[in-house]
Amino acid sequence: MRARLLLENGTLFTGLAFGADGESTGEVVFNTGITGYQEVLSDPSYCGQIVTMTQPLIGNYGITRDDFESVAPFIHGFVVRRHEPVPSNWRAEYSLDQLLKEHGIVGISEIDTRMLTRIIRHHGTMKGILTTSAASVEELQERLVGSEMMRDQVARTSTKYTYNSPGSKERIVLVDFGAKSGILRELSNRGCDVVVVPQDTTAEQIRHLRPDGILLSNGPGDPKDVPDAVTMVSELLGEYPMFGICLGHQLFALACGADSERLKFGHRGGNHPVKELATNRCYITSQNHGYTVNEDSILNTELEVTHINNNDKTIEGLKHKNYPAFSVQYHPEAAPGPQDSSYLFDQFLQMIADHKIKHPAKPRQAELAAAVKGALQNA
Numbered sequence: 001m002r003a004r005l006l007l008e009n010g011t012l013f014t015g016l017a018f019g020a021d022g023e024s025t026g027e028v029v030f031n032t033g034i035t036g037y038q039e040v041l042s043d044p045s046y047c048g049q050i051v052t053m054t055q056p057l058i059g060n061y062g063i064t065r066d067d068f069e070s071v072a073p074f075i076h077g078f079v080v081r082r083h084e085p086v087p088s089n090w091r092a093e094y095s096l097d098q099l100l101k102e103h104g105i106v107g108i109s110e111i112d113t114r115m116l117t118r119i120i121r122h123h124g125t126m127k128g129i130l131t132t133s134a135a136s137v138e139e140l141q142e143r144l145v146g147s148e149m150m151r152d153q154v155a156r157t158s159t160k161y162t163y164n165s166p167g168s169k170e171r172i173v174l175v176d177f178g179a180k181s182g183i184l185r186e187l188s189n190r191g192c193d194v195v196v197v198p199q200d201t202t203a204e205q206i207r208h209l210r211p212d213g214i215l216l217s218n219g220p221g222d223p224k225d226v227p228d229a230v231t232m233v234s235e236l237l238g239e240y241p242m243f244g245i246c247l248g249h250q251l252f253a254l255a256c257g258a259d260s261e262r263l264k265f266g267h268r269g270g271n272h273p274v275k276e277l278a279t280n281r282c283y284i285t286s287q288n289h290g291y292t293v294n295e296d297s298i299l300n301t302e303l304e305v306t307h308i309n310n311n312d313k314t315i316e317g318l319k320h321k322n323y324p325a326f327s328v329q330y331h332p333e334a335a336p337g338p339q340d341s342s343y344l345f346d347q348f349l350q351m352i353a354d355h356k357i358k359h360p361a362k363p364r365q366a367e368l369a370a371a372v373k374g375a376l377q378n379a
């Protein structure tokens with residue numbers, strides 16, 4: 001069966017359909033990972049996007065329950081050069097085609113994904129419509145023009161309820177803006193007592209959880225679409241050690257008074273070189289983002305740039321000059337991609353340990369102690 005992808009600039013790709021029948025619109029982006037299509041499909045940060053894999057052979061190792069990065073995929077379409085319907089892998093439980101069918105996601109194969117990627121690199125990311133319908137190109141164009149880009153992806157992908165993943169060590173409040181499971185996995189592997197909270201949790205509600213540290217997760221969309229989260233971060237800054245990942249990094253920057261902007265075509269893949277400025281060392285990182293922190297906007301803040309992208313020199317890491325808080329634009333939890341940056345989770349836990357030495361009594365406990373002492377003296 002035929003599927004078609006029409007871009008905002010008028011380019012039409014005709015290929016073979018796989019996955020679900022139907023039609024969807026979204027921002028068309030590309031990912032350069034050679035493996036990891038399952039993690040890409042299930043990364044909530046792709047919510048509302050039509051994803052193209054530049055690796056030409058996709059589906060050959062199938063789908064495994066253990067490799068999901070969220071319970072369900074949120075992408076709006078999947079574009080590949082060649083779709084392999086029969087997986088060949090002992091871990092495969094079912095096929096890519098089945099996964100897309102189960103979740104109503106339209107796939108298209110047998111199109112020139114190299115050409116599509118070059119168009120996106122040249123023009124920048126743009127909207128597209130992916131369909132298995134027989135509609136005329138004019139009809140598709142009309143629907144594409146009339147379609148709105150999503151603005152509420154964080155609310156769609158975040159947990160609705162607070163839940164606990166118990167551990168015996170530090171209590172980390174993980175604010176879920178559309179978090180990949182890998183973040184929770186990294187914290188749990190280190191024995192942390194993780195409390196995952198919804199994206200609209202207030203600073204006061206987080207204080208009631210008595211955290212040792214706060215982790216701001218990755219997530220989809222424009223960081224400026226979640227202003228209440230920026231307020232929450234600014235209220236808790238300095239009070240608790242904080243670590244921001246991807247969207248969390250952008251929210252941390254906005255909370256410190258910096259600005260964010262859209263990248264022409266974003267960074268998506270497992271091969272992005274990032275330079276750590278303190279050591280001049282280069283890390284190959286896993287990335288998936290379309291926005292970045294504006295460099296000039298850092299100047300009037302208390303932020304310091306710690307990492308830059310070696311390809312386009314954009315900001316990849318920040319730290320607060322006076323508070324225990326830092327962030328990275330890339331994915332230390334990998335999944336998919338290189339695991340070289342997982343040490344950042346250890347760095348976060350070390351920051352929490354140092355903070356505890358400097359602030360042995362939590363402000364609230366100190367307040368309580370002072371109140372009790374006052375009450376005893378007056379008695």
Ligand SMILES: NC(=O)CC[C@H](N)C(=O)O
Binds near residue numbers: 221246289291
């Ligand atoms: N993976 C992420 O957290 C992405 C952050 C943000 N949605 C962006 O595209 O820049």
